[in-house]
Amino acid sequence: MAWQDYTHDMQRCTRCSYCKWIPYRYMQNTDFMQGCPSLSRYNWHAYAASGKFNMAYSLLQERIEIDDTFLDVLYRCQMDGSCDISCKVQQDLEPLQLMQELRIKCVEDGHLIPEHMIVIDGLRKEDNMMMAKKTERGKWAEGLEVKNLTEESAEVVYHVGCRYSFDEELWPAARGGLQLLLDAGVDVGIMGREEACCGGRAYELGYLGEIVKYAEHQTETFRTAGVKTLVTPCADCYAAFKVLYDKIDRKLGIEVLHITEYLDRLIKEGRLKLNKAVPMTVTYHDPCHLGRLGEPWIHWEGKEYKVMGQMIVHDPPKKFRRGAGGVYEPPRDILKSIPGLKLVEMYRTREYSWCCGAGGGVIDAYPDFSTWTGAERLKEAKAVGAEAIVSACPWCKRNFLDAVKESGEKIEVYDIVELVQKAVD
């Protein structure tokens, strides 16, 4: 849908401001009630999802133009979807989709964020979002005895994603995930140097063409490799492969799982045994792209009509994605199976989770905002008594590590794979 197709939504945004908070029914602590990092940081109503509806409507009415302020408001947003979930508790509107379409429009019209341009330039040249050399990709797996899917086939492809590929500090988790699969006897391979970006982040920045290109490339690559299942330790990649490709009608055609789903399966099947105690109090951070944004896409085409006089309904009935269908329990089940580990929950969890801060291009263009957002999450983790914050996405881990450095908060940062590794003999 184009951005103008959300006119109904723009008109019906009532300014109830639910987009600014997590749903009240899930509020537990008044220090941690807010849901939207953008609004929390920048205060102007424009930074909330409702503000984007307002901006879009004003643009439609030619009352405003896309200028620097417009871009600043639109792009200082992690596209984390908290607003979307909260809005949909009370409304049948699509704030996140509208914001996505606005970004696509901006890119199409040539309104570009310079920092994003650099990243996309790198993507186009080197097939990654990290401004790194393609030839360096795959180095993370050096020394691991694993199938190279450019040369042989396997049941499962382990796709680490751009962040894991080039962020050396995070390699242990990337390697650890693969090793766990190998040790469990999974028939798994990697694309190594030939692994390419999923295109998901580029799409979030508004670059529609990029995701189409990579979706087609990945589909062909995996078809050639003969894999049946894709497993990724990166939540962004997970959402791209599982949800976004479906959204743009480029379904991957194979099973897509996050590493936590796979490990959970292995543990429950007895193929992965966690026997060593890991005495630690941890809290689990739900990555946006594994949680609310990882909810399967729902295609709908139809029309709006009215019943009972004026109630607005759809034909066929329209199901909205309200976040409950994301991946929330497998990571928790894993943590609960680790002996000696105590899991405490933060106040904003699951589809009402506070974003780590990295998404939507913010980590590239507005790193101080990204770090601030992450630091807010660390405060919450400390508030519930956690010694460590555990996530399941390299972007989350990177941003939390940066936030620890910046804020001086005394808390460990782990990827869930690392804790599983600690628990394995």
Place this chain on the structure above:
Amino acid sequence: MADKKPGEIIGSSNVLDRPEVLQDYAADTSFAPRIKPSCIVRPANAGEVQAIIKWANETGTPLVPVSSGAPHFRGDTVPGVEGAVIVDLSRMKKIIRIDPVNKLAMVEPGVTYGELQPELEKEGLCAYMPLAPRGGKSVIGSVLEREPVTMPSHHWDSTDPLLCAEVVFGSGDRFRTGEASGPDTVEEQWEIDRVQINPFGHSHVDFQRLIAGAQGTIGIVTWATLKCCYLSSVSRALLVPCDNIEPLIELIYKPLKFRLGGKLFILNGLNLACLLGNSPGEIQKLINALPSWVLFASFEGYGILPEEKAAYEQADFVAMAKSCGLKPQTAIPGAKAEDVAALLCKPSPEPYWKTRFKKGFQDVFFLTTLDRTPDFITAMYDMAKQCKYPPDNIGVYIQPVVQGTSCHCEFNLYYDPSVESEAAKQLVSAGSEKLAGMGGFFSRPYPAWKDSAYRNAAGTLAVQRKIKEIFDPNGILNPGKLCF
């Protein structure tokens, strides 16, 4: 109108100007300066009130509205300037309507508690009363003064039990507040079940708040509707004695939090003795027998299960008291709870209870929070010593108000007017100054302490004066009172 005399407006028999009568209205038992009015007018209805106000505007004559009968105590009904005319509303004595379904009464300003209560009882209702008011006390007078009632659980707001009112502003405009406003007469409103019950507005202003606490400086009320309580078919009462007030304060917070119980207040032994005793000798005996402090609590049974209501409230209260290490009783040395209870649904028998001990008394009262009352009591006793006034002659009355979020803290200074006036006067002045300095909120600024009251209220004063200019542009209503 200016060329008319009051007698031509309301009939000469309703204008009093005999010297002895003027003397009666020139002063009261407060230490307000004696200023003789020029006459007393006694209107019979709102039309006459309005006519008098219009005349006063045209002639520049100050008016002092009075609704209660003598004696008066606080200086607010004594003229503040020369040449004033007293508007005595005591002829307006109609109990216009009692609504037992909606639990309200509509009365004129001359109606006293003694007159209203029996009529209410016939309809199964009871007035919200202050503590044993004097016989001539006007119900509307008391309510407009924001006198605290003895039932804090039903005291939602400082204006309670006031609902709506008809008022003639100082400008001469007639106005009906709240739901009473409208194109119809009140009788026409009753036809569509508009019963003048809702006090708000109309619109963006709560007009009734501008006349309550105003000491007649904004308008003269010609009728008001008032909330009433159900008449209890069952009533139980308890007294909680204590040597110190602090445990009683700790206790009183408990039922207040849950709006439990009916009448609820604390008296010191002296005040309880004055209430119960009929003569100085009796009172002295009671003082010797009674504990230093007594909390009174009643449990009112009405509605569909009156016995059960009163019973559970009492039982829960006893449990609360026990948790504070206190023992409520139906009788204590010198007093029975039921005797106190009997005094609370009617005016004080004559002589007025505050005059029985030493004939003279002065009240000093203000608002504070319950937890601060011990400090204020200590301060008042200390001030008394400094003023060479015997602290043992100070009665104390603590009445929770607005459901316990604050309390009316009252000191009654009993004295023999023939020999002790100077000490009493000094203590009123110095005491109120001191207590205001400690944060006592003198929300009802009678002449004895209005300077202290307004000293820290410059902003309020400035706005009140502007409001006065709106509703009484010629300043004819009770000049010299409040900050005017």
Place this chain on the structure above:
Amino acid sequence: MKLSQEEYGALEEIVGAEHITQEPVILDTYNQVWGNKFFFDAKHSVRPAAVLLPADTREISEIVKTCNKYGILFKAFSSGFEYLSLSLVHPKGILLDLRRMNRIIEIDVKNMRAVVEPYVSVYRLQLEAARHGLYTGRIGVGYSAGVIATECCHHGCQHTMVFTSGYGRNILGVEWVLPTGEILNMGSGEGGGDRFSADGPGFSLRGILRGRTGANGGHGVITRVSVKLYPWYGPPQWRQTKQPGEAPSMGQLEKVPDGYRVFVPSFNNLDDTLDASQEMCRAEILCAFGIAILGTTPFFEGNDEEWAAMQKMGGSSVQSFDPAGGLTVANSTVCIIGYQSPRELEYREKCLRAITEKWGGKFSPEFNEPRALARAFADMMWSNGVNLRATGDFLPSSSSPDGSPAMLKKLALEEAEVKKRYEEAGAFLALGSGARLVSWRPEEHLSIGAQGISTAQYDPYDPDSLKAARAFIDELFDPRSPFNRYGVPSRGGCLQIEPVTHIHQNWGHMYDNYDMWLKKIKKMLDPNTVGDWTAYIPPEYPDYAKDGDYVLPSYGKEEQL
């Protein structure tokens, strides 16, 4: 319009460059809110010249003084969820977004009060107060509604008013920046003392702070309020979680919390329902109460889900709203009891059951099973928000004044006849069989009457529905109508835009000329008329088109950007 460099600079000097904007992109996010289309014929109301984010009272005072100096209109708001929070009379106006003033200053547990700043929401205070066994009443409009907006500035009706009152009755102290920029602290707080009374010395300035409705930003900025708190009988904290069979996005309580009980008696006809309701309210046993608005059924994820469920129920869903249909929703009440002891519970429950029996009521299993009661509790005690999803909007107001239950019944039935015409024409959401619902919210155990409830839901982007909505309101707001004896509609300015619907001008002279006094008070407080009066009153009425004495509605507005 743009402020001059000097004007903008003066304001920027006060708040800092980061906290003021005149960027059109941002300005246009401050003039779009539900109800706008109804009044202004557009989703946009007048675009402010600037929006500011002040940090504290001092900054607001300076801003207001600057407005006086340059003749700039101003209005402050917290959540801004009402169109009248953001409406401006003309474009040389600024809005003050009070988001940064969000502290709970104190909760005095013993003396049962809380002091808060403007952005503190009702629900946030409910969460905090509960930790101390205290509670503030539930506001109808949703959980982002501010405490100050509710108590001081706007409406303040609470679904729990039977126990927690409303309409400014809970104000114990106020800090108020007047339209001149002076700061007024009312009552005991003025001398620096605790804020336990806002009344005096002398008569109370709460009288001009608000009445049946607040000034809606028209007479300055309230920067602090002290509010009375009530007992909270439940746990210090609670969890609402996903429940099986319920919409996943709507967390629920597993059960009614300890300390409370919920009962939903149903009666055979409307008269019995209303008589029983009155008796229950006057019995002083309730913490919350509702007629015909139950909240017992599961919430639906969206309109489609709701419609599907209604289709499954078939005709019975329609009948459930018919007061002539016996034990229906229309003849049911939600009664919530709080108790601090087993004895209290025993008494209150016995009382409620006795009254129910007396009026022939029954406890239908459908409304009284534990999940239904848990839903009703959460709906009644914590704010769910208005249902704007169904049609996109709801009517700004109908007449709905306050008064005795008997009067409200008369008015509701008469008004429902009018509404029925529009429902039958398909212009409004028609829930039931066209039956006439009667509902009211009791205030203070009915000791000061009750608030009439009446809403209609329409689609502002459906021209026929919009036209019908205006016609309906015009009927009710016309002082020549048969409703003119029941009270000023919109409660005398609660949800109306004076330059459009002219309530004060049309009704004032019939209601003791209250508007004359309002105008004088406005002029006194705001001599330079810099406080926006779209939802308050002007010092003088501008020239509007009239039909005889009746000022015609002025929907729509041409705006020059």
